Amino acid sequence: MYISLQLKHSGQTNIMSHSCIKFTFFLSLLFPLITQAQRFGGHPPSLKWKQVNSDAARIIFPAGLDSLANDIASLTQFLSVLPNAIDSGKKKKINIVLQNQTLQSNGYVGLAPFRSEFYISPRQNSFELGSIPWHQTLTLHEFRHVQQFNQFNRGLSSFARIFLGEEGQALLNSASVPDWFFEGDAVFFETRYSRQGRGNLPFFFNDFRSLWKEGRNYSFMKLRNGSYKHFVPDHYALGYLLVSYGRTKFGDKFWNRVTEDAAAFKYPIYPFQSAFKKQSGQNYRTFVNEALEYFRKEMLQNEMLQKDSSQNVSGLSAQPAKAEKFVTDYLFPYPCGIDSVLVLKKSYRSIPAWYIIHQGIEKKIAIKDISLDDYYSFKNGKIIYTSYTPSARWAWHDFSNICILDISSGSRTTVSSRSKYFSPDISEDGNSIVAVNQSPSGKNNLHILDAKTGNLIKELPNTQNFVYTYPKFYGNDDYVISSVRTAAGKMGLLKITLNSGAEEWIAGPDMK
Numbered sequence: 413m414y415i416s417l418q419l420k421h422s423g424q425t426n427i428m429s430h431s432c433i434k435f436t437f438f439l440s441l442l443f444p445l446i447t448q449a450q451r452f453g454g455h456p457p458s459l460k461w462k463q464v465n466s467d468a469a470r471i472i473f474p475a476g477l478d479s480l481a482n483d484i485a486s487l488t489q490f491l492s493v494l495p496n497a498i499d500s501g502k503k504k505k506i507n508i509v510l511q512n513q514t515l516q517s518n519g520y521v522g523l524a525p526f527r528s529e530f531y532i533s534p535r536q537n538s539f540e541l542g543s544i545p546w547h548q549t550l551t552l553h554e555f556r557h558v559q560q561f562n563q564f565n566r567g568l569s570s571f572a573r574i575f576l577g578e579e580g581q582a583l584l585n586s587a588s589v590p591d592w593f594f595e596g597d598a599v600f601f602e603t604r605y606s607r608q609g610r611g612n613l614p615f616f617f618n619d620f621r622s623l624w625k626e627g628r629n630y631s632f633m634k635l636r637n638g639s640y641k642h643f644v645p646d647h648y649a650l651g652y653l654l655v656s657y658g659r660t661k662f663g664d665k666f667w668n669r670v671t672e673d674a675a676a677f678k679y680p681i682y683p684f685q686s687a688f689k690k691q692s693g694q695n696y697r698t699f700v701n702e703a704l705e706y707f708r709k710e711m712l713q714n715e716m717l718q719k720d721s722s723q724n725v726s727g728l729s730a731q732p733a734k735a736e737k738f739v740t741d742y743l744f745p746y747p748c749g750i751d752s753v754l755v756l757k758k759s760y761r762s763i764p765a766w767y768i769i770h771q772g773i774e775k776k777i778a779i780k781d782i783s784l785d786d787y788y789s790f791k792n793g794k795i796i797y798t799s800y801t802p803s804a805r806w807a808w809h810d811f812s813n814i815c816i817l818d819i820s821s822g823s824r825t826t827v828s829s830r831s832k833y834f835s836p837d838i839s840e841d842g843n844s845i846v847a848v849n850q851s852p853s854g855k856n857n858l859h860i861l862d863a864k865t866g867n868l869i870k871e872l873p874n875t876q877n878f879v880y881t882y883p884k885f886y887g888n889d890d891y892v893i894s895s896v897r898t899a900a901g902k903m904g905l906l907k908i909t910l911n912s913g914a915e916e917w918i919a920g921p922d923m924k
Contacts, residue, residue, distance in 0.1 A: 454807025455513065468492035468503075469555075473510040476853055480532070480547055481510060487551045491605070492559075502565050506558045512852040513809045515784055515800075515832055517541075519550045521557035523585075524578040528554050533850050536785060536834050536881045539615040542608035544901035546879075552602040552609070560594060561585070563668070567676020588674045588683040592636065596651020597667065600659070603652075607901060611652055617711065619645035620653070624708045632700050640760060643739045657703035662692055746790040754790055754819070756780060766795060766819070777819050784812055787882065789837040793820050796838045796845065801830075814847060814866065828866040835882045838863060839889040846883045846892050858883055858892060860910065873913050878906070893918065 460475040469488040473481040492503065506521070508528045517535040521528040534546035541549055564585045565573060572580030599616075603609030610616040623630070623645070630644065638644045658666055670687045673679065679686030685696040692699065740759040748754040752770040754777070764786070766777040780788075781799035788797035795817040803809035814827040814836045827845065836847035845861040849871075856879045858872040874880070876898065883894035892908045904920020 455809070456806060459513070467505070469505060469558075470507045471510065472507060474512050474852070477510055477512060477532075480854055484508065484510075484530075484547055484551050487548065488555050491552070491555050494605070503562050504565075506555075508554075511808055512854065513806070515810055515812050515834075515850060517546065519554045521554050521561065523561060523582040526561065526578055528558065530554065532854065534856070534879055536787065536848070538881060538895065538897055538903055539613065541610065542606075542613055542901070543897040543903045544606060544608050545899065548606065549602060549609075552606055553598045556598040556601040557594065560589075560597065560671075564589060564671065564675035566672060567678065569675045569677070584677070585675055588677060589671055590636075590647075590684060592647040592651035592654065593667070593671065593684075594651070595648045596653070596655040599648055599652045600655045610648070611656065616649060616652075619643070619649055620707065621711045624712055629708075632697065632704070635704075641738055653707050654700065654703050657706060658692075658699070666691060743786050744788060748790070748819075754795075756786055756788060758786070766817075768819075778817055778822060778824070781815060785834065787835050789835075789884075791838050791840065792842060794818055794838060794842065796836045798833055798836060798847075799826070812850075814845060814861070816863070827861065827863065831866075833859070837884050839885045841889065844869065844885075844889065846885060848880050848883065856880055858894065858908070870910070872908055872910075896920070 462473055462475055462478070462481070464471045464473075464478075464481045464485050466485045466489040468491070469485060471481040471485050471488075488506075488508070504526060506526060506528055508530060511529055511531050512533070514531050515533045516531045517533055518531045519529060530547065530550045532547055532550070535541060561581075565581055569581050569584040569588070572584045574580075576583075599610050603611030623643070628642075630642075634642075635644060635650055636647075638646075655667060669691045670684070673687035673690065674684040677683050679690070688694075688696045688699070738760050740757065743756040743758065746754045748768055749770075752768050754766060754768055756764060757767050757774070758764045764780040766780065766788075767774045768777060769775075778795075780797065783798050783800050785798075788795055790796075797815055797817070798812045799815050801811045801813055803811070811830050812833050813829055813831050814833050816825045816827055816838070817823075832850045832852075833847040834850060836845050838845050843863050845863050847859055847861065849857045849859045851857070855874070856877075857874050858880050859868055860870040860872070861867065862869055872892070878899075879897040881895045881897070883892050885891070886893045886907070890910060892910060894906055894908065895903065896906045897903055898921060900921075902921035905918040906920065907916045907918050908914070909916075
């Protein structure tokens with residue numbers, strides 16, 4: 413390709429210099445590399461990468477995470493040879509990138525290109541996804557998606573992959589296998605092959621349990637597609653109920669046969685429903701209703717068994733605010749003055765904000781900044797919380813900064829910047845802050861900070877590799893009590909003496 417640019421100056425025409433043409437050509441070659449680097453992750457060149465290989469996966473990770481990467485490599489290798497894990501002989505090796513510069517807790521597997529990325533910062537809530545090490549939960553769940561994509565590369569989906577690339581398989585897999593199966597099957601997998609998994613956690617079923625307890629029996633189409641007005645459980649919970657019921661009724665191999673026929677488009681019209689009917693001999697809609705009714709009765713029966721005279725043990729009667737016509741959550745209530753409660757209010761129609769509720773009347777205090785979780789603490793008229801800030805330059809770098817809001821004056825102060833803190837609490841005298849620091853190295857520590865400057869006063873020792881969550885000052889600020897998760901996935905409450913760093917279990921796995 414020949415490039416000729418002409419510049420006019422003082423009535424004369426000059427041909428662009430040969431060196432300038434070379435520079436322009438160099439930029440044209442460099443631009444795709446720049447965009448590809450941003451697509452890979454958006455990290456500065458100073459971040460050095462390593463890899464570890466097994467037959468099942470190539471783990472690509474930042475230097476310093478060697479033990480974590482080796483553990484993931486061993487686990488993927490173990491999962492790849494499990495009996496009945498996958499029937500397809502097309503087992504393509506997956507590239508897994510460990511992202512340690514983001515504070516988001518997530519992961520995904522995708523096609524075009526075929527890869528996976530693990531966001532390795534663990535969540536604070538131990539009841540939401542369990543207490544076993546976060547990278548193990550990620551591996552169990554996401555590697556099941558790897559097996560799904562390998563298994564669904566057949567028939568018409570495989571034909572589309574040959575002629576349209578991995579985008580072609582992704583399109584036809586999405587058109588033939590519903591998202592509730594993708595996620596429900598992965599949740600079932602993590603539940604079967606771990607000590608926990610969401611299928612073993614009561615928290616995971618709260619959404620359906622609350623709906624059925626209120627007598628809201630939504631249609632399958634509403635459960636399948638969701639709602640912008642009403643509360644509807646997500647496709648993870650729906651999928652788990654249907655997948656687990658199908659395995660119980662028709663056997664472990666059943667869904668493999670159904671999805672193989674669907675992904676191959678053996679039945680061009682409604683491939684999944686038609687394959688289901690062929691393999692089970694039952695109408696798809698009948699099965700769905702039967703599965704939901706089975707779990708509805710089971711959950712409501714458990715509710716009745718747990719019901720006892722312990723209701724209203726406090727003797728207090730709730731005095732809610734005005735009834736809302738759309739989904740609204742009131743989170744983390746704190747007593748605030750006489751007969752008043754401070755809450756964080758979230759709804760489908762408004763930005764999260766703090767309110768004081770007094771005798772059923774709500775008074776808005778302030779809007780909450782964007783953050784990675786809803787948690788906040790309140791003491792002596794001050795709300796302390798964290799706000800989320802993405803890096804202005806690097807796509808995979810972000811921060812969680814500590815902020816303090818004075819509810820009397822409305823003033824808001826950012827105590828820390830470019831930090832990675834969670835679950836802060838302020839001392840009784842207002843001079844110190846305790847917060848969970850999540851380091852890119854994977855370490856989880858409790859930091860004591862100066863409340864005015866944000867400077868680090870002390871880092872409490874963590875010799876046993878605990879994951880600390882929701883720390884609180886206690887006993888004239890001489891102690892910190894924190895929920896912990898151990899490396900073995902056990903949970904407890906730990907009291908830490910600030911002066912000496914001595915630890916004492918209040919409730920936990922090591923208590924006798």
